[in-house]
Amino acid sequence: MNTxxxxxLAASTPPSAPASLRAKELAAGHQQHLVIEGLNxxxxxxxxxxxxxxxxxxxxxxxxxxGRILAPKGGQVLLDGKDIHALPSKQVAQKLALLxxxxxxxxGMTVLDLVRFGRQPHQQWYSQWSAEDQRIVQAALRxxxxxxxxxxxxxxxxxxxxxxxxxxxxIAQDTPLLLLxxxxxxxxxxxxxxxxxxxxxxxxxxKTVAMVVHDLLNAARYADYLVAMKAGxxxxxxxxxxxxxAELVYELYQVHCQVMPDPISGVPLLVxxxx
Amino acid sequence: xxxxxxQHHSLPLKGFWVLKSPRQGISLLVNKRALVVNLCLMLALGxxxxxxxxxxxxxxxxxxxxxxxxGKGDPLHELVVRxxxxxxxxxxxxxxxxxxxxxxxxxxxxxxxxxxxxxxxxDNAATAFAVASVVGVGSALAPPAMSIVGAILATTLIFALxxxxxxQGYRFIVVGLGVGAIAGAVTQLVLSWVAIDTANAAFPxxxxxxxxxxxxxxxxxxxxxxxxxxxxxxxxxxxxxLRVSESLPxxxxxxxxxxxxxxxxxxxxxxxxxxxxxxxxxxVALLGPEIARLLCRHRGIPLLSSALAGALIMVLADLxxxxxxxxxxxxxxxxxxxxxxxxxxxxxxxxxxxxQP
Numbered sequence: 001m002n003t004x005x006x007x008x009l010a011a012s013t014p015p016s017a018p019a020s021l022r023a024k025e026l027a028a029g030h031q032q033h034l035v036i037e038g039l040n041x042x043x044x045x046x047x048x049x050x051x052x053x054x055x056x057x058x059x060x061x062x063x064x065x066x067g068r069i070l071a072p073k074g075g076q077v078l079l080d081g082k083d084i085h086a087l088p089s090k091q092v093a094q095k096l097a098l099l100x101x102x103x104x105x106x107x108g109m110t111v112l113d114l115v116r117f118g119r120q121p122h123q124q125w126y127s128q129w130s131a132e133d134q135r136i137v138q139a140a141l142r143x144x145x146x147x148x149x150x151x152x153x154x155x156x157x158x159x160x161x162x163x164x165x166x167x168x169x170x171i172a173q174d175t176p177l178l179l180l181x182x183x184x185x186x187x188x189x190x191x192x193x194x195x196x197x198x199x200x201x202x203x204x205x206x207k208t209v210a211m212v213v214h215d216l217l218n219a220a221r222y223a224d225y226l227v228a229m230k231a232g233x234x235x236x237x238x239x240x241x242x243x244x245x246a247e248l249v250y251e252l253y254q255v256h257c258q259v260m261p262d263p264i265s266g267v268p269l270l271v272x273x274x275x
Numbered sequence: 276x277x278x279x280x281x282q283h284h285s286l287p288l289k290g291f292w293v294l295k296s297p298r299q300g301i302s303l304l305v306n307k308r309a310l311v312v313n314l315c316l317m318l319a320l321g322x323x324x325x326x327x328x329x330x331x332x333x334x335x336x337x338x339x340x341x342x343x344x345x346g347k348g349d350p351l352h353e354l355v356v357r358x359x360x361x362x363x364x365x366x367x368x369x370x371x372x373x374x375x376x377x378x379x380x381x382x383x384x385x386x387x388x389x390x391x392x393x394x395x396x397x398d399n400a401a402t403a404f405a406v407a408s409v410v411g412v413g414s415a416l417a418p419p420a421m422s423i424v425g426a427i428l429a430t431t432l433i434f435a436l437x438x439x440x441x442x443q444g445y446r447f448i449v450v451g452l453g454v455g456a457i458a459g460a461v462t463q464l465v466l467s468w469v470a471i472d473t474a475n476a477a478f479p480x481x482x483x484x485x486x487x488x489x490x491x492x493x494x495x496x497x498x499x500x501x502x503x504x505x506x507x508x509x510x511x512x513x514x515x516x517l518r519v520s521e522s523l524p525x526x527x528x529x530x531x532x533x534x535x536x537x538x539x540x541x542x543x544x545x546x547x548x549x550x551x552x553x554x555x556x557x558x559v560a561l562l563g564p565e566i567a568r569l570l571c572r573h574r575g576i577p578l579l580s581s582a583l584a585g586a587l588i589m590v591l592a593d594l595x596x597x598x599x600x601x602x603x604x605x606x607x608x609x610x611x612x613x614x615x616x617x618x619x620x621x622x623x624x625x626x627x628x629x630x631q632p
Contacts, residue, residue: 064522067526068525069522069525069526089525089528089529089530090528090529091528092528093526093527093528094528097526098522098526100520100522100523100526102520104519104520105519106518106519106573106631106632107573107629107631108572108573108574109519109573109574110289112288112289113574114519117515117516117519117523117527118527120512120516120527120528121527121528125512126300126301126302126303127300127301127302128302128303128304129288129291129293129295129302129303129304130297130300130302131297133302134288151289173527
């Protein structure tokens with residue numbers, strides 16, 4: 001019989017179908033203390049959303065609640081329209097990955113050990129290392145520029161290398177939704193740009209990304225959508241060009257500045273910053 | 276048509292053998308180092324067991340021991356080995372494994388190497404209940420059952436007192452220390468109340484000994500260990516994630532609450548069963564997993580290696596206790612305490628000590 005062989009790539013996963021994530025009347029916090037209340041947010045599909053705001057404004061709490069590390073105290077997180085806490089945990093893990101702020105590592109664990117964890121939601125007890133797992137883990141390591149370091153122990157690497165290993169794990173989870181809590185906090189300028197560009201390229205593969213970012217400038221430069229939070233509430237959201245104004249910066253951080261477009265890329269720049 | 280049997284994968288995963296059958300979608304990872312470590316530990320355990328069966332008031336050679344075990348030896352040797360010494364060695368292997376697996380689970384759960392069941396007071400509570408039942412009820416089966424009840428009650432109490440923090444952090448350990456101290460005091464109180472003969476009968480329960488175990492308790496031990504071992508094996512993948520961070524199991528789609536609850540149930544159950552058979556033999560739950568992690572170079576959750584190392588410690592400590600001052604016998608719990616306590620001190624005093632398992 002004359003069969004036409006399929007191309008190799010057809011056997012692998014197609015670009016992930018977009019998934020939607022939405023917070024509805026969300027209240028969240030720790031123990032008795034509510035950090036955010038009555039918050040509504042819908043992440044724009046296949047875009048990078050940056051969540052910015054001053055320390056303690058609830059942006060990490062929001063991200064952790066969206067990523068179901070914290071259970072909401074009120075309202076709901078909806079994944080494709082369904083309550084995320086009502087869905088089977090493994091099913092959620094196939095759609096939603098989260099990079100935590102604290103990227104430590106236990107003794108003896110190698111970069112590859114960590115990145116392999118990302119495949120967990122796609123594995124069964126009898127399928128622990130499929131060809132697909134191997135392909136995606138290698139791709140994630142390559143994307144995070146860690147191929148040469150893959151057999152090194154995490155606690156012997158620099159903070160930046162360790163952070164990239166965690167990012168590689170989140171990528172290896174191969175989910176349409178990615179939540180990143182300060183993905184570049186431990187990185188130098190060069191590696192920051194590298195990771196932000198990597199995050200941008202993820203949206204071109206159909207992924208939806210939300211990240212908490214401290215640096216307003218990087219948020220404006222690399223995000224398609226900006227969410228500004230203050231005291232547990234969203235006070236502005238939209239494209240960086242729409243949202244980022246001198247008034248907003250003053251409201252968030254109590255500093256004066258002027259906003260002008262970058263002469264080359266056109267993204268908003270803050271100049272003449274003073275108290 | 277091409278038949279693909281199990282084959283090694285083309286691109287190796289360092290440190291693992293990958294057994295693959297792509298057609299059935301089967302791929303299994305075998306950790307090379309863990310496999311070698313486990314084989315070596317099994318060999319060592321076999322040697323220690325043989326040694327323990329050979330030593331005693333009727334000294335035997337290794338050949339005589341194995342002939343007697345296989346039922347082809349001298350009738351007297353068979354009596355000594357199979358009726359007198361075998362129960363003791365099997366009880367040592369079983370309780371050592373149970374203590375160590377429970378310790379490994381608890382350390383991982385609390386993400387702290389100090390948080391073994393013995394240190395957080397579960398052993399003490401099990402003992403208090405066993406002693407109370409010896410003194411009060413006096414029947415042969417009651418103490419083992421009561422020690423399991425004691426372990427469960429203590430854990431419940433620790434949880435209730437530790438509040439919302441669950442198994443995380445020092446609060447859990449400190450509360451456990453308190454519960455353990457109370458249970459220890461209760462044991463002493465009960466012993467000081469009763470007549471001296473009754474107190475003597477209950478005394479072995481307070482230090483841990485493998486002397487004159489009844490074959491019935493071996494059945495309890497075997498059943499508990501089988502059930503607990505299989506259950507623990509199903510939890511390993513989740514625990515590996517928990518070892519990395521509190522939130523990782525959730526992110527990777529494990530049911531975090533169920534993972535924690537089940538690990539705790541298995542740890543407490545195994546501890547209860549082990550105390551029911553041998554009494555509160557301290558430090559095995561700490562040393563077994565420590566040795567296993569060291570040998571496995573801190574990769575993964577070495578449950579099987581912990582079990583084997585714990586069994587080895589127990590058999591060797593018991594043998595040592597029998598030989599050191601023969602014909603007097605030092606209870607195994609005293610030997611493990613003497614060996615283990617300096618290590619615990621070293622853990623506490625070492626500035627480079629990492630809490631995390």
